[in-house]
Amino acid sequence: MTDQRSQAEIVRNSLKHRYRKERRFRLYGILAIFIALASLFTLFADIISKGYTGFVKTTITLDVTLDSEMMYLDDPTDEDQRSMADFVAPIIAALQEQVPEANSAGEKRELGRFLGTFAASEVRDLLIKNPDLLNTTQTIEFPAHDRVSVYVKHADNPRYSIQLSEQQQRWVDELLEKGVIDTSFNDVLFSRGDSREPANAGVLGAIVGSLLTMLVTLAISFPMGIAAAVYLEEFAPQNKLTDFIEVNINNLAAVPSIIFGLLGLAVFINLFGMPRSVPVVGGLVLSLMTLPTIIISSRAAIKSVPPSVREAAEGVGASKMQVVLHHVVPLAMPGMLTGSIIGMAQALGETAPLLLIGMVAFIVDVPDGFFSSATVLPVQVYLWASSSEQGFVELASAAIMVLLTFMISMNALAIWLRKRLERRW
Amino acid sequence: MNTMNPGISAEASTKDEVVADKKPEDTVIEEGKTVGKPFSEDPKFKLRNVDVSYGADRAIKNISLDIGRNEVIAFIGPSGCGKSTFLRCLNRMNDSIDICRIKGSLELDDQNIYDPKRDVVELRARVGMVFQKPNPFPKSIYDNVAYGPRIHGLANRKSELDDIVENSLRKAGLWNEAKDRLDATATGMSGGQQQRLCIARAIAVSPEVILMDEPCSALDPIATARV
Numbered sequence: 001m002t003d004q005r006s007q008a009e010i011v012r013n014s015l016k017h018r019y020r021k022e023r024r025f026r027l028y029g030i031l032a033i034f035i036a037l038a039s040l041f042t043l044f045a046d047i048i049s050k051g052y053t054g055f056v057k058t059t060i061t062l063d064v065t066l067d068s069e070m071m072y073l074d075d076p077t078d079e080d081q082r083s084m085a086d087f088v089a090p091i092i093a094a095l096q097e098q099v100p101e102a103n104s105a106g107e108k109r110e111l112g113r114f115l116g117t118f119a120a121s122e123v124r125d126l127l128i129k130n131p132d133l134l135n136t137t138q139t140i141e142f143p144a145h146d147r148v149s150v151y152v153k154h155a156d157n158p159r160y161s162i163q164l165s166e167q168q169q170r171w172v173d174e175l176l177e178k179g180v181i182d183t184s185f186n187d188v189l190f191s192r193g194d195s196r197e198p199a200n201a202g203v204l205g206a207i208v209g210s211l212l213t214m215l216v217t218l219a220i221s222f223p224m225g226i227a228a229a230v231y232l233e234e235f236a237p238q239n240k241l242t243d244f245i246e247v248n249i250n251n252l253a254a255v256p257s258i259i260f261g262l263l264g265l266a267v268f269i270n271l272f273g274m275p276r277s278v279p280v281v282g283g284l285v286l287s288l289m290t291l292p293t294i295i296i297s298s299r300a301a302i303k304s305v306p307p308s309v310r311e312a313a314e315g316v317g318a319s320k321m322q323v324v325l326h327h328v329v330p331l332a333m334p335g336m337l338t339g340s341i342i343g344m345a346q347a348l349g350e351t352a353p354l355l356l357i358g359m360v361a362f363i364v365d366v367p368d369g370f371f372s373s374a375t376v377l378p379v380q381v382y383l384w385a386s387s388s389e390q391g392f393v394e395l396a397s398a399a400i401m402v403l404l405t406f407m408i409s410m411n412a413l414a415i416w417l418r419k420r421l422e423r424r425w
Numbered sequence: 426m427n428t429m430n431p432g433i434s435a436e437a438s439t440k441d442e443v444v445a446d447k448k449p450e451d452t453v454i455e456e457g458k459t460v461g462k463p464f465s466e467d468p469k470f471k472l473r474n475v476d477v478s479y480g481a482d483r484a485i486k487n488i489s490l491d492i493g494r495n496e497v498i499a500f501i502g503p504s505g506c507g508k509s510t511f512l513r514c515l516n517r518m519n520d521s522i523d524i525c526r527i528k529g530s531l532e533l534d535d536q537n538i539y540d541p542k543r544d545v546v547e548l549r550a551r552v553g554m555v556f557q558k559p560n561p562f563p564k565s566i567y568d569n570v571a572y573g574p575r576i577h578g579l580a581n582r583k584s585e586l587d588d589i590v591e592n593s594l595r596k597a598g599l600w601n602e603a604k605d606r607l608d609a610t611a612t613g614m615s616g617g618q619q620q621r622l623c624i625a626r627a628i629a630v631s632p633e634v635i636l637m638d639e640p641c642s643a644l645d646p647i648a649t650a651r652v
Contacts, residue, residue, distance in 0.1 A: 238523060308560035312623070314518065316573035316630055317550035326572075327562060 047404070051397020057186040057199065058149040060114060060175070062094040065137045066127065076127040076134055087120040087127075088112060091142065098180050099171050110168055114181075116143040116199045143188070143199035144181060146391040148172055152183060153394075160390055189398060193366045194380065198391025201384075203399050205366045209279060209359070209374030210348060210406070212367060216283020217290060217347050222340050224287075225294030226329075229336070232295075233302040234324050253292035260289045261353025269357060276358035277373045285353045290343035297339020301332035334421040341414035345407050351378040377403045465493045469634065470515060475529035477510050479522070484510045487529075509557065512636045514538075516552035517545050533634075550577055553632035557639045559619035561611035561626075566603050569611045569622055570594060573630035589629055597625035 073085040092112045102111050119142040147163045154160035175181040193205030236242045264285035268274045274281050305328050313323040367374035384396035468491035477485040484507045500508050519525040531538040561569050570590045580586035594600040599621040
């Protein structure tokens with residue numbers, strides 16, 4: 001009896017110790033999650049607080065009298081006349097109406113610098129489309145110049161330097177009060193490609209470029225990766241050769257991405273003579289990079305299918321192919337999809353290999369096919385972030401947010417797909 | 426009808442034969458302690474000097490045995506003595522284990538089971554198997570039973586398939602429990618129900634032989650009696 005009692009006591013004493021260990025262990029876990037979440041939150045808060053102004057544009061709305069004499073233009077459909085015409089004059093006149101104190105030629109020129117460089121072409125395009133508007137008064141919204149935009153948005157932010165004279169600042173304040181200069185949602189960002197002028201630059205070109213590149217990557221790496229994984233896992237004999245292949249696939253996953261860019265440059269562009277800066281080459285290079293990720297995760301998913309399911313199917317006389325297609329692949333699908341989407345998300349954020357194949361070029365047009373020059377979101381961020389104009393810096397932050405939104409939605413899709421397809425066995 | 430061991434189940438079977446498993450001490454023949462007649466005139470399975478080894482481990486040593494038509498034979502023995510290995514040899518389930526080596530002659534209807542030209546799929550359609558642990562597919566109950574007939578193309582119409590499923594479930598004693606939930610997922614059933622489902626699945630392809638590897642270890646006594 002004494003033995004038993006003392007044994008119970010030993011257990012009771014050790015219990016206290018064990019529970020303490022367990023509590024400590026839980027605490028570590030909670031701490032780790034807390035640190036991870038906190039850094040994630042800090043990252044997002046920082047990016048959003050600095051970059052939300054990228055989603056705001058500054059505009060100057062004016063009632064412009066499209067006077068034919070002032071523009072030296074009688075017939076807007078005549079190209080020769082158009083090339084000689086002065087489309088800026090009526091805009092400055094309209095602006096001067098709002099700022100009566102700017103009378104001298106020099107002051108008018110100062111006023112003209114409020115406008116973005118594309119203001120004149122906006123008037124020209126309007127007249128080409130509707131020649132009837134000549135000699136009428138139209139309300140037109142012009143993008144403000146970067147200088148004005150920075151002043152309006154960041155007047156009291158020491159990180160931005162204001163490039164307006166005190167007189168100009170006073171005028172801008174005046175125009176702001178009158179509502180001529182106003183801020184609104186930056187729809188330009190989502191409807192244009194890149195531009196030399198921040199006010200006219202958008203990420204649409206980069207988004208389309210990214211989508212096209214991702215489509216090529218998906219079309220190549222997903223079927224190839226899954227086929228390779230299924231073959232290696234289900235059909236390939238276990239020998240030195242397959243071991244060698246396995247080791248090399250794992251090595252491939254660890255190769256720095258810029259090496260794949262060099263490979264793409266050497267093979268696809270120099271050897272096969274494919275064009276530079278096109279989504280097809282970008283997609284090919286990125287699929288080389290994602291293939292190992294997809295193969296490794298797909299193999300893990302196939303391995304985790306319980307052997308009992310295989311045996312059951314073989315037991316009723318299913319052929320190897322039927323076992324794989326009817327049972328193994330459907331059961332492994334959630335894991336394969338998760339791996340593929342994570343690989344794709346990695347590829348979406350990849351910059352280095354694309355720099356080498358020329359997707360870093362300045363491209364204004366939104367790409368219209370797999371073989372037209374394009375850039376992608378992370379490269380666009382890189383281009384804008386290294387730009388000297390202040391307006392591009394906040395655009396870079398806005399582009400980062402767009403990129404993050406894409407990544408988060410892809411990861412959410414991965415989780416949703418896994419939940420959807422996951423079955424118990 | 427020959428008997429080799431005392432552990433024969435006396436059940437009649439609607440099938441050609443059922444080899445319910447519990448296995449002999451594999452040394453019977455070697456030690457000359459064979460009980461009953463190991464050989465018969467016109468056997469379904471004719472096994473001579475069968476040796477099975479996993480790498481360096483010899484799991485089965487030198488077994489010779491005939492299993493007659495419409496015979497129900499049971500093997501008994503301690504765990505790990507090679508009962509399952511022996512059964513798995515009969516429909517080549519050991520093929521997928523690389524290190525498994527089988528020697529001796531194994532014949533089904535006088536044809537060598539291990540002939541390289543022999544089609545494994547056809548063999549397994551003729552020699553069905555129920556495993557020790559219930560292993561239903563993670564699909565509906567109906568699909569589980571219908572899978573075999575479907576891949577072999579045994580039913581041309583939906584109604585035929587329905588009949589096969591119903592008959593198989595009846596024979597496995599599961600119809601009353603399962604008829605209202607044929608679309609429910611099979612993995613949601615209890616362990617015993619799952620095992621009977623696996624039996625139904627094996628019956629559904631009308632095999633000539635059913636190998637059952639301790640089919641009742643997952644069943645309660647009442648269900649066992651029904652089987």
